[in-house]
Amino acid sequence: MPHPTDSRPIVLLTDFGHIDAFVGILKGVILSIHPKARMVDLCHEVAPQDIGHGAHLLDISLEYFPKGSIFCAVVDPGVGSSRRAVLVETTDYFLVGPDNGVLWPAAGRNRIRRIIHLTRSRYFLPQVSTTFHGRDIFGPVAAHLSAGIDPGAFGPQVSCLTPFAFPEPKPIAGGMILTVRHIDTFGNIGLNLTREQFRQFADKGFCMRVNQVDITGHYHSYAAAPEKIPFVMTDSAGFMEIAVKNGDAASRLHVKKNDPVVLTARGEKNDDGGL
Amino acid sequence: MPHPTDSRPIVLLTDFGHIDAFVGILKGVILSIHPKARMVDLCHEVAPQDIGHGAHLLDISLEYFPKGSIFCAVVDPGVGSSRRAVLVETTDYFLVGPDNGVLWPAAGRNRIRRIIHLTRSRYFLPQVSTTFHGRDIFGPVAAHLSAGIDPGAFGPQVSCLTPFAFPEPKPIAGGMILTVRHIDTFGNIGLNLTREQFRQFADKGFCMRVNQVDITGHYHSYAAAPEKIPFVMTDSAGFMEIAVKNGDAASRLHVKKNDPVVLTARGEKNDDGGL
Amino acid sequence: MPHPTDSRPIVLLTDFGHIDAFVGILKGVILSIHPKARMVDLCHEVAPQDIGHGAHLLDISLEYFPKGSIFCAVVDPGVGSSRRAVLVETTDYFLVGPDNGVLWPAAGRNRIRRIIHLTRSRYFLPQVSTTFHGRDIFGPVAAHLSAGIDPGAFGPQVSCLTPFAFPEPKPIAGGMILTVRHIDTFGNIGLNLTREQFRQFADKGFCMRVNQVDITGHYHSYAAAPEKIPFVMTDSAGFMEIAVKNGDAASRLHVKKNDPVVLTARGEKNDDGGL
Known part of the structure; x- marks a missing residue:
């Protein structure tokens, strides 16, 4: 060393x-x-x-x-x-x-x-x-x-170390089931989905459904998003999260750790603030 | 430097x-x-x-x-x-x-x-x-x-920096309306009122009304105050606060951040433990 | 020095x-x-x-x-x-x-x-x-x-310092009344009873009753204990605590700081995982 x-x-x-x-x-x-x-x-x-x-x-x-x-x-x-x-x-x-x-x-x-x-x-x-x-x-x-x-x-x-596997997104017809990995201090909802895994959905249009709420907005910063409407963005570690601008997404959506989130392709590009 | x-x-x-x-x-x-x-x-x-x-x-x-x-x-x-x-x-x-x-x-x-x-x-x-x-x-x-x-x-x-103005006390007839700036770890209720702004009220007698409770005690330390009765004192940063000796004033008075507090002059000096 | x-x-x-x-x-x-x-x-x-x-x-x-x-x-x-x-x-x-x-x-x-x-x-x-x-x-x-x-x-x-006496266990017929000293981050229930004070009970068999629940298990580690059943063990500072393996004993037993716990001798050695 x-x-x-x-x-x-x-x-x-x-x-x-x-x-x-x-x-x-x-x-x-x-x-x-x-x-x-x-x-x-x-x-x-x-x-x-x-x-x-x-x-x-x-x-x-x-x-x-x-x-x-x-x-x-x-x-x-x-x-x-x-x-x-x-x-x-x-x-x-x-x-x-x-x-x-x-x-x-x-x-x-x-x-x-x-x-x-x-x-x-x-x-x-x-x-x-x-x-x-x-x-x-x-x-x-x-x-x-x-x-x-x-x-x-x-x-x-x-010679070996005990492995740990994070829960992976589960493929379903036309999409995948995600898991809420954690809720951060700001109430942002962290998902078990990387930016790379999300890319195909972002490119073609997507819908994320959590607790009967459909989320289709996709922005590159909190600042670019509209007020009050939950949207999807990339967190600072390269994972996807659900956020509310100047708000607490987890409280608003009544979401907690380990809850499921359904991600499906829409075949129509989402509102993304010109990402 | x-x-x-x-x-x-x-x-x-x-x-x-x-x-x-x-x-x-x-x-x-x-x-x-x-x-x-x-x-x-x-x-x-x-x-x-x-x-x-x-x-x-x-x-x-x-x-x-x-x-x-x-x-x-x-x-x-x-x-x-x-x-x-x-x-x-x-x-x-x-x-x-x-x-x-x-x-x-x-x-x-x-x-x-x-x-x-x-x-x-x-x-x-x-x-x-x-x-x-x-x-x-x-x-x-x-x-x-x-x-x-x-x-x-x-x-x-x-050449310039974005300013920030703390909410100032609002003058009303015979007094002012204050705002609860924050609640500290001990439940002390921090007000947007400096020791200097409070002095005229302290000298002439005052009443602070918060959530239908009238507070008239004014002490220079927690130790000098009576038990259980909310009172006014100067916090460690030079602002006025409402406290309860060995207690949690915010819980007792059901006060939260940004609540209003009405401060009025009484024309009669308050109990102040000989301040 | x-x-x-x-x-x-x-x-x-x-x-x-x-x-x-x-x-x-x-x-x-x-x-x-x-x-x-x-x-x-x-x-x-x-x-x-x-x-x-x-x-x-x-x-x-x-x-x-x-x-x-x-x-x-x-x-x-x-x-x-x-x-x-x-x-x-x-x-x-x-x-x-x-x-x-x-x-x-x-x-x-x-x-x-x-x-x-x-x-x-x-x-x-x-x-x-x-x-x-x-x-x-x-x-x-x-x-x-x-x-x-x-x-x-x-x-x-x-020449002198103000003393402080922790509450001692109170002797009763066939045992003692303990006090919950604190609840830790994990929900373990800390008692005002040292390992040494507990030894006679551990040797002869004991029952700890808290909120109408009788606890008789005694293990030397969380890992050795069965799942879900509250048990007694020594904490990292040499005091006795009530714990639940991979769980939160205080929530499970609805116990809070200063609650009483009754410890009695049973005259029959407890299940202790071969301590």
């Missing part, structure tokens, strides 16, 4: 939330091991134990961080079970976390160099609990790694 | 919330450009797209930060439209954000040296989206600025 | 929440005094003015931070009253905050070296408000301390 360890921030992604001291304790442990560690919060409001949510946030965020960054991703419903703790070294990044799928999509963005099974307890806290491996294992390993310990020191190399 | 760039923290104010990775990605982008950047979170829970809320928080916070600080304020309902992206250099600070009013009150606290229209795309991310200029423009510019790039490098100087 | 001041992070614990700029302003003040200060957020979602909650979080977190850390704990319902502002120097840490009990349990974890009454206003902000001593007193003192000022400079030594 050509990057000096000084430029390796530890990027934290968890479902620990903000009402407890879990995130603070994790940081205390890291600083106790590596007092000069630089830590950055990616997100701590992953839906509790929702591996897919964590995997998605890690996946879309990874490449905005400096090469050499150490991601410590703790969404860990299997803590205390036999699921493995791993460190994945890719061409550009390090990923530390439970081997339950949360690291999979992000790991696939680069070439994987090696996967280390974290077994060397000298790099853990002296007491390892059955409930908080962020504090006891993942944080300490990330801290030692940021301090310059070689990945190979943390345990034996293993 | 006499301050060495090392002492210039980047202070982040957004409406991105904490449930998504937006803030984390913004920080990743900044660190990718300037690995030694120091970042401080001012607040990320500005009400979605509420320029006034963001402008107020920036305005009351500015002077508590070190001279030379770079404020990156992203409350940006017009993202993707033709609204300008700007950098304002004042005597003491740098303000980076959309030119939609959010920077206006804070910019007015110092003498403005120059306003730069951010046009030099070499300082942006290579791909600029239509939805996330915090990541693509404002974060990168703040990072380059913190790394020592001269403000003039980011684009041409322009 | 043998630790160089450079390795002294300032650890922030408050009830300021995230919707306001209070935490950001506190950090701005600290950086204005000590531009190289390292700050870590322990938690800012202490329940408003809940000294016991703050005291508990500080108590269980303290020892995960580096020796020499400066804890700035601001849960301060008595701000503006005559309650003292103090700095406690223990063998390993510094604690700065109001002398209302919030520092007590944490201070008792080490030997107390000295307690300083914060009176030297040259180390405060020039204007001290009656509502925000985090900004005006505690933050500034923590910043000066992290910059190397000797604790004795902040005021005279005093």
